[in-house]
Amino acid sequence: MVIDEQISRLKKEVEQLLMERETLVKPVVPKDEINTQRERLAQSKEEILAKTKQKILELDESKKKKKILLENVNEQIDLGTVRAKKDGILHLNDAVNEQTFLPKGTLLAEIYPPMQDNEIPFTARIPANEMTHIKTGMLVHFKLDRKAVATTLDGEITEIPETSTTNEQGIFYLIKGRLQSNKKIVDRYGLTGELSLIIGKNTYWEQIKKFLLNQE
Numbered sequence: 626m627v628i629d630e631q632i633s634r635l636k637k638e639v640e641q642l643l644m645e646r647e648t649l650v651k652p653v654v655p656k657d658e659i660n661t662q663r664e665r666l667a668q669s670k671e672e673i674l675a676k677t678k679q680k681i682l683e684l685d686e687s688k689k690k691k692k693i694l695l696e697n698v699n700e701q702i703d704l705g706t707v708r709a710k711k712d713g714i715l716h717l718n719d720a721v722n723e724q725t726f727l728p729k730g731t732l733l734a735e736i737y738p739p740m741q742d743n744e745i746p747f748t749a750r751i752p753a754n755e756m757t758h759i760k761t762g763m764l765v766h767f768k769l770d771r772k773a774v775a776t777t778l779d780g781e782i783t784e785i786p787e788t789s790t791t792n793e794q795g796i797f798y799l800i801k802g803r804l805q806s807n808k809k810i811v812d813r814y815g816l817t818g819e820l821s822l823i824i825g826k827n828t829y830w831e832q833i834k835k836f837l838l839n840q841e
Contacts, residue, residue, distance in 0.1 A: 709736045716814055737814050745804040747780065749820045753789050753796040761785055764823035767804050769816060780804035782822075 709715075713736040721727055738746065747767060751759060759782070767778045784801040791797075 711736060711738075713738050714740075714814060740813075741806075743806050745778065745780075745806055745816075746801065747804055747820070748799060748801050750790075750797040751800055753798060756785075756798050759785065759798075759800070759822060765802060765804075766821040766823065767818050768821070769818040776807060778804040778807055 715734055716737050717734045718732050721731060721733060727733075740746070761782050761784065763782045765780050765782060767780060769776045769778070780802050782800055782802040786799055789796050789798050
């Protein structure tokens with residue numbers, strides 16, 4: 626009986642040892658560890674590459690959307706842009722600066738021709754009853770409205786309209802001409818002054834005065 630018990634106990638010990646052996650992990654040799662690290666590195670590279678490709682796709686999609694948005698904005702700008710048929714200087718109508726709503730056909734701005742280096746264009750209103758002796762090519766003096774030293778520019782009339790203009794102040798002809806530039810002043814649109822018309826050696830107004838006083 627004792628021997629049988631010992632044999633049985635030894636068998637159990639053997640079985641226990643076999644079970645413990647099965648649970649043991651085979652030691653990792655350096656070569657296996659290197660291969661494992663290589664596999665992990667390759668997997669990490671693949672993951673990074675996949676994320677990068679996805680990010681590129683997202684950026685391309687965002688770029689396409691922004692391009693479409695920019696095209697729509699440019700189209701809206703084009704629809705809201707007024708383009709002149711010729712080059713020049715933009716002059717805004719000051720009378721409508723502070724108005725929110727304007728009637729259809731209201732003058733908002735005008736395109737003035739570019740100024741030449743040696744000439745200044747001018748426009749003057751002449752009463753209809755004083756247009757008898759005025760003609761194109763007539764010489765003029767233009768005295769600028771300045772607080773400092775008075776400046777007078779010489780010039781001539783280049784254009785007289787066939788029709789007159791009527792406003793609250795009466796009936797006028799809007800004549801145009803050009804003045805000789807002066808280095809003492811800054812050439813710009815909006816300068817105002819007094820225009821004198823020259824007949825011979827006298828201004829037009831001096832000629833009228835002599836005619837009325839019978840001094841000719």
